[in-house]
Amino acid sequence: MQKEIELAISPDFIKDENYIIQQGSIKLKISPNRIKGIHIRKRSIDARSRAVVYRIRVVFFIDESPILHQFTSNLQQVKDAKPVIIIGAGPAGLFAAYRCLEIGLKPIVLERGKSVRDRRRDLARINRDGVVNPESNYCFGEGGAGTYSDGKLYTRSDKRGNVEKVLSIFVEHGADADILVDARPHIGTNKLPHIIEDMRTRILEMGGEIHFDSRVDDIIVQFDEVTAVTTADGKRFEANHILLATGHSARDIYELFRKKNWQLEAKPFALGVRIEHPQSIIDQAQYHCSTRHENLPPAYYSLVEQVNDRGVFSFCMCPGGIIAPCSTEPDEIVVNGWSPSKRNNITANSGTVIQINLEDIPNALNNPFALLDFQRKVEQKAHQLGGGQLVAPAQRMVDFVENRLSQDLPVNSYKPGTKSADLNEVLPSFVHEALRGALPIFGKKMRGYYTNEAILVGVESRTSSPIRIPRDKETLQHPQIKGLYPCAEGAGYAGGIVSAAIDGINCVDALYKSL
Structure with a gap:
């Protein structure tokens, strides 16, 4: 017999199978000796309260040996096929x-x-x-x-x-x-x-x-x-x-x-910046701790806010990650983010972007290339401000919100290098204003987020295709x-x-x- 139930497990015990069996036996009201094996089917982190727990869905094999189904592709030899x-x-x-x-x-x-x-x-x-x-x-x-x-x-x-x-x-x-x-x-x-x-x-x-x-x-x-x-x-x-x-x-x-x-057809896409924080700031905010538990992964976040009737949202968040240069032409700056499997870098980054709609760009309803041309101009402007060799324009977070050029920039993960610049010169005014309004609000939602230890790197522009x-x-x-x-x-x-x-x-x- 198999029974699937949900358990809340402290990070202290998430790797302890005997403890999970014991907790399952209590919830199932059976002797732990009857449980011959378990299979964790789904696992997530619940950090809504100060006591962070894993929520796991577990299949308990009761009075029978565990049988796990392994997926194997069924492929055909197609050398001479259509x-x-x-x-x-x-x-x-x-x-x-x-x-x-x-x-x-x-x-x-x-x-x-x-x-x-x-x-x-x-x-x-x-x-x-x-x-x-x-x-x-x-x-x-x-x-x-x-x-x-x-x-x-x-x-x-x-x-x-x-x-x-x-x-x-x-x-x-x-x-x-x-x-x-x-x-x-x-x-x-x-x-x-x-x-x-x-x-x-x-x-x-x-x-x-x-x-x-x-x-x-x-x-x-x-x-x-x-x-x-x-x-x-x-x-x-x-x-x-x-x-x-x-x-x-x-x-x-x-x-x-x-x-x-x-x-x-022209298609809406999203435009903004990559924002990088020390990973420790994100961990402390999300896990309500001074030091992340060894059995918890580097924390992620997802933020969204409406400013001037525009959605501002985090995108492609990379815990323990780096900011990468994703330009496809030498005269443009495009940034993205990635993490290694262990997510063990000391910084965390996320795209923070605003939707660009057809009505934002002149003649977009009649010109399929209108949003693509707009995207290209922003990327080229970022390249000009960076000064070449994929150096990206950047600004500290509070400086950006207060319209102040950063006197220096924090050490960051973007390897080609960053240059202090006024991102208002790169981003369209409606994007800049929406970001400026959202970041302090994000700071109220997530303790420590709004800080000059964070750096904004421009531009995050390849969120999706501007053409369909x-x-x-x-x-x-x-x-x-x-x-x-x-x-x-x-x-x-x-x-x-x-x-x-x-x-x-x-x-x-x-x-x-x-x-």
Whole structure:
């Protein structure tokens, strides 16, 4: 017999299985000797009161030996199967390729960037020398932006598809099984590249293809139906089904659509800054302590406030993380954040952003590129203020709110370097004013948050795509082009690793129905 119950466990005892069995036996009103094993199905931290506890959902095996079901992918050999071209090897592209293997289609993945191993050299140059390779950076390359910018797997996409399946595939390829349990699962930038490599090996073993340094420059259409793509190195790949999973920074794809007069739409996105605090400040505020308990992870936060009828909210919070340079061109500044698997850096950072709506930008309803052009100008202005080599404009938090140039900046995790600047010169006035109003309020919600020990680094601008590539709600194909499936973040239909992976799977399923 199996019984599942919820328990509240002190951090002192969260690793003590005998204690958990004892607490379960009390709640179940049975002898602990009858419990032959347990399985923790879900685990979260409840820090709402001063006594922080873990809330765990536990399956107790009563009078029977525990049986745990292990997920194993059922893949087919597809070397000679019908081809599907997948443009982009981010989470959407890789999980689309995996789904192809499950249903007997041959994925041909074309990735403009490099493999995870070769990509490291370009990331080192970005951090060390402030030099951007437009084809290989934090956004472009095997695994996409998530590979080297954190690997956070938290999502609210349960209604879009099977979240547990996505997490299970990660575990099958080397991720810690805790991601199946934790309320806010996280792999870590140090571990995710190896998992991505293992997925690539499996795809190739089953007859799929993955081509790096293969930027797609043209999509060939005959009689309103896709037939092939060509790459920058002159190669041609033929197929009647193409998944477009290029990510939100592949602006050349949008230009290709404009050139061919294919439908695009302007889409709201969010813009702001990365805010970094000492992790100890966040721990003390969230865990109501002077020193974080050794069995508690570095604390995270989620903040939101309405200022001037605009939502200001934290985004992609990275406990124990660093701020990363995510520019894709040498004349722009774009920042993001990531954490290693142990989240053991001394700083915590989060995007803090404001929604940019179509009505904020002149002619956005008629010009699909209006918000993209706006985004680009902000990023270029940040580059100008930083002075080059990816140095980012920055300001202490209280100085920012009080419209005062910082005389100096705190030591921070952004490796190319920061330069004291008035962020009012970078951010549009309505963004600047909303941020100025929200930060002191965040400080009232979270003790210690509002402090000049915190640094604002500009700009956080690639929260999502400012352009949507439309698709039919049923077939998921572009309304003008049969066989073309706009997918995930680059097309405006996902936001994060898991939701992008799910959208990749959904597009392959829609494709399969059309055969």
